[in-house]
Amino acid sequence: MIRKRNLIVYWSLIWLLGSCDTAKKAPENRVQTKRVVAIGLDGISVDGYKTAKHPNLDALMADGVLSLTTRNVMPSVTLPNWTSHLTGSGPEQHGVLSNSWELQKVTLPAIETDEEGYYPSIFKILKEGVPDVKTAFFYNWAELINSFNPRYIDELSFEENDEYQNNYGKAFDFIVNNKSDPTMVFLYSVHTDHAGHNHGWMSPEYITSIEEVDVQIGEFINRLKEEGLYEDTHFMFFTDHGGVPEKGHGGITPQELEVPWAITGPGIKKGQSLKEPNNSVNTATTIAYLFGCGNVPLSWTGEVPMSIFETQEP
Template structure:
């Protein structure tokens, strides 16, 4: 009788342990709070360029959210370090990307934190590891842009040559529709605005026209998303990497180092502009917050700008 009682107690302890572990597992799983996040990346947009260009579609979109005109780039104010900072919440001191010629094999200093393939942890890695159901897409038209990102965490990658970007916009909408029932992060980038600045000068008519053409494409994207019923539950973030002066950039002038940054969506306040300090390193941290992720890589330095979230 005594042996039977001991066996019963041991069985009860085992059942309680399994039950507690199951509850703990459910409690630790990440439930997405954002349905979908779409990053609208336009290369080389200065604050002056943004304020000069006519962009009714961007005005309407982000007029219901928050926009900053005092966001700082990282140094140097060139393309690859800054887009890497947007997507990794680290500066060059952390991710090691210090110029446009950086590659995993050719670099001056390794990242302070690496995944098993040697890459600094991106927002795509963070999401995939903590929320496996998330779908991720990366659309771009400047070949080097993918170099700091480990593609193993991307479900779809599409590259277009010769500054073409319209088909990527269509692909992004199709991806969003295909996975409309899954949480998704869609990175949608174009370099044509930056190339217009290099070729014709920042603030030239051609440069301003390139921004306005991008606005038209974004307007068509929004129209298509509304038609497919995938607009209202989407968070949009408008990003750029640097401004410019003359035919170039890379210096520390205000026009090169200060850029627009905007966000809108169900979790975001409708309060027009915000003045709190902001940096390109904050973007990935904001995306993580949108998806309810708070367990971030130890080396990330980005913060959530105060006052942009409703709660």
């Protein structure tokens, strides 16, 4: 009898191992996106978000789900965290440990890489899994692109000297020109972080930097509405870290590691707060899910916070 039970256990394990794949299976997707616009503002603390006046972001978030307790990865610095947002993984997986990371100066090798040596990003996953998808990456901090393979990005635009207004115009043009195709746009600015470093987190200058970009966000969204491109778009808003007054960031305090994270669009609950635990590594996994990518790399650690949807999966 014991031998028979052992054989049953043995063959059950063989069946389970044989059924494993090299990619994680996502739940069946009932919300298929036309496009995702991911707005990334660097260094937005929860206190900064609560203090600044940003009526346009408020109006956008009223159409969706907002978290003010999303946890970022350690260290609480820029490049490791943006890499985590857009690769569904923490530094222990992608190996980006500091802002000085370069492909030619790797300390901790990524657990998985493509042919050029880059860890798989959301742009790679979409290019390989979504027919005719168009991708764009708009940024104004030069080092930000270092951890992403530009081969999977159709339009790459860098704006110098902390300027970001032209990139908002380019992002709008990119969306209009590709409105018939699935589209993923990452629209980033570092000026808010630099205001914190130069003047202190929660300084008047830091708060003003948030309020100024909110005006640009409002104009951008209004233009999309005029083109009839708002209702079928999923918008995301997220950041890489917060900050401590007079001390910047890089530590392990909640003020540095807990940040705003939000999503709106078709099938997303409206005017809700995200109650379940959330992490920056969930961002790319959620984007892949919205585009109907059934398989994401097994090396990714992110999950989809399913409570954001109006109708959850069974």
